[in-house]
Amino acid sequence: MVLSSSSQRLNTVEFLIQSAQHLQVSPIVKYSAFSFFADRFFPSLPPFIERANSLNWLLKPVTESTLQLFVLISLWISSKIHDSKPLSVANLKSLADKSINEQHFTNRNFLEAEVLFMQVLNFEIGTANIAFSFLQELWIQIRGVAKVGELINFEACMEIMDLLYEKEETSFLYRSPHSLAASILVVSYVMTVPKQKWEFPVLAWGKKVNLVKFVTSCKEEDIIKMVTEILKYVLEPS
Structure with a gap:
């Protein structure tokens, strides 16, 4: 089921807050992830889909579960930037298995989603201006x-x-x-x-x-x- 844009945004922002608390990430990791996901990825996704010649299966269609996966990816990338010991795929997959009910994601799915996330962001992941x-x-x-x-x-x-x-x-x-x-x-x-x-x-x-x-x-x-x-x-x- 594909939700309305407003509902998608609210649900995923709340999921990011809950996930950051569950993973016990630092504030800079949390708010860098917010910048990646809410400020840049979410608004950039519709034009990315529109101009793409072919779409990855994660975007056919864009479901709430898929967006929750991308939320975890934003936390993962942020942790890699700011933490000396970043979050692992195992940490994220464990949370996904408990929190994302409509879709089961494998380790390979996380790696695939990370590449796609970076493409939507045009590989721009600076965090100095947040x-x-x-x-x-x-x-x-x-x-x-x-x-x-x-x-x-x-x-x-x-x-x-x-x-x-x-x-x-x-x-x-x-x-x-x-x-x-x-x-x-x-x-x-x-x-x-x-x-x-x-x-x-x-x-x-x-x-x-x-x-x-x-x-x-x-x-x-x-x-x-x-x-x-x-x-x-x-x-x-x-």
């Missing part, structure tokens, strides 16, 4: 210049990132990783740091110190727009 890397760097910088930085909840930052990936409407935010990272930090600051502990706002209203501007080159108006957009979805009723 929002999580900028977020982590910015968080460290702010902790170095302000005591309140110690109070910013980095776990909350990652939960916000997960939520934004789950919302297809917010996928465009990841096209501006620097601004998105700064905006997520602001949202976490506003939502998790008690107001009585605020030393000064992370964004300047009036003539107050602008902490984000101090540690980044992001334009304040861009951050304010993005923070407003993020809060709209973070505070959206379930």
Whole structure:
């Protein structure tokens, strides 16, 4: 059964979150995999299929099970880049056997899917320009210049990132990783740091110190727009 595009995306993003937790991968592996799969592979797949002269059996048709396999491939590639001891095919196959019910994938299928995944990405697997890397760097910088930085909840930052990936409407935010990272930090600051502990706002209203501007080159108006957009979805009723 082939699902609608929106349903496919939501289900596979949730599967990625669950798989990353089950495999106990580091945050950089998880969010690099998000970048590979949600930002690049998933939107690139329809045009890849359209221009392909012949299709691999994994894409005839594109099923939920196949997409779940590609999610695991994204985690595998990310782990190879970032881990000294990357995930093995055995790790991934064991999880697939437990989690993917409609299709059984062999070790050979994983290798075949990896090649196909790389083809869809046009073999571009750089991870330097992802929002999580900028977020982590910015968080460290702010902790170095302000005591309140110690109070910013980095776990909350990652939960916000997960939520934004789950919302297809917010996928465009990841096209501006620097601004998105700064905006997520602001949202976490506003939502998790008690107001009585605020030393000064992370964004300047009036003539107050602008902490984000101090540690980044992001334009304040861009951050304010993005923070407003993020809060709209973070505070959206379930």
